[in-house]
Amino acid sequence: MVRTSVIGCGNMGSALVTGLWKSGNHTVIACDLDSEALAxxxxxxxxxxxxxxxxxxxxxxxxxVKPDIVEAVLDELELSADQTLVSIAAGVPTEFVEAYTDADVVRIMPNLAAETRDMAAAATGDLSPAIRELLDDVGEFAEIQEAQMDIATAVNGSGPAFVFYLIDAMTQAGVAGGLDHEEAETLAAQTFKGAAETILRDDRSAEELIDAVCSPNGTTIEGMEVLWDSDADEAVADAVAAAERRSKELAADFDDA
Known part of the structure; x- marks a missing residue:
């Protein structure tokens, strides 16, 4: 059992606590000043x-914890060189965290699916075998460079909200067509889940998989023609770009710190 702790039990922290616990491979200390969050x-x-x-x-x-209180937490946190500090604070550079601790520092951008052990995380730093196993316990991770963290924050950190938006749009379309809300949401959400698993497990590209679903003169190709003729891809790209810009703005706050 790996001894882990999570300081800050808001939405993301609590998701990590839950996922790590569910893996069965960790003891987990949850730390927060909010008694309701701890409960x-x-x-x-x-x-x-x-x-x-x-x-x-x-x-x-x-x-x-939130970026604006990271420094206060680091001031209080005394760790040794044989420990690992994993920072998930958006926009806070690894170099900034390293200045406050003797521990090995790893920076990750996870997402809320850590709670169900389906997390997508971007990670940077010296990832030891133990940290790799830990990240695998709560989902999948991609090892990236520090300079890529802002775009990764936009893609997988903010990405769940974008996906929730699309699932809701498909759900509402189903309801408008006569399904009840629960039926439509189940079908839409499970469709996203299955499509995501297919992308991860199949060697074919997204474009090739679209072709595989689109029979000539069938229903799917009819719908895809609407998407291809729309600006849907640009809207998604704009949403990701906006999230990336905000991540860069947060990081700029620490440039002179």
């Missing part, structure tokens, strides 16, 4: 605490 993850934690020094006793310490 929400109590069933998925070995221990809940408001004491950051307790969280600092773990082998792997996640700092899952």
């Amino acid at each position: 929400a993850v109590a069933d998925y934690s070995t221990e809940t605490t408001e004491d950051i020094s307790r969280a600092a006793e773990a082998d792997v310490v996640f700092v899952a």
Whole structure:
């Protein structure tokens, strides 16, 4: 069992707590000053605490707080060279975190699917075998360069919200066609889930898979013609670009820190 702790049990922190616990490979200390946040993850934690020094006793310490309080947390957090600090604070450079700790520093951008162990994460830093196994316990990860973290934040960190938007759009189309909401949402969400698994497991490209689904003169090609003639791809690209810009703005706040 790997001793882990998560400092900050908001949406992302609590998702990590839950996913790590569900893997069965970790003891998890959940740390937050908000008693309600701790109560929400109590069933998925070995221990809940408001004491950051307790969280600092773990082998792997996640700092899952908002960027504007990262510095205050790092000031209080005393770790040694044989520990690993994993920062998930959006826009906070690895170099900034390293200046505050003797621990090995890994920076990741996960997403909320860590709760169901389906996380997509971008990771940068010296990823030890133990950290690789830990990330595998809660989903899939891509190892990238620090300079690529802003775009990764937009793609997989913000991406779930974009996907939720598209699932809801398909759900509403189903409801408009006569399905009840629960039926339509199940069909739409499971379709996204299955399509995602196919992309990950199949050697064919997205374009090739589209062709595989589109029978000549069939229903799918009729719908795809509408998408191809629209600006849907540009709208998605614009959403990703906007999220990337915001990540860069957050990072700029730490340039002179």
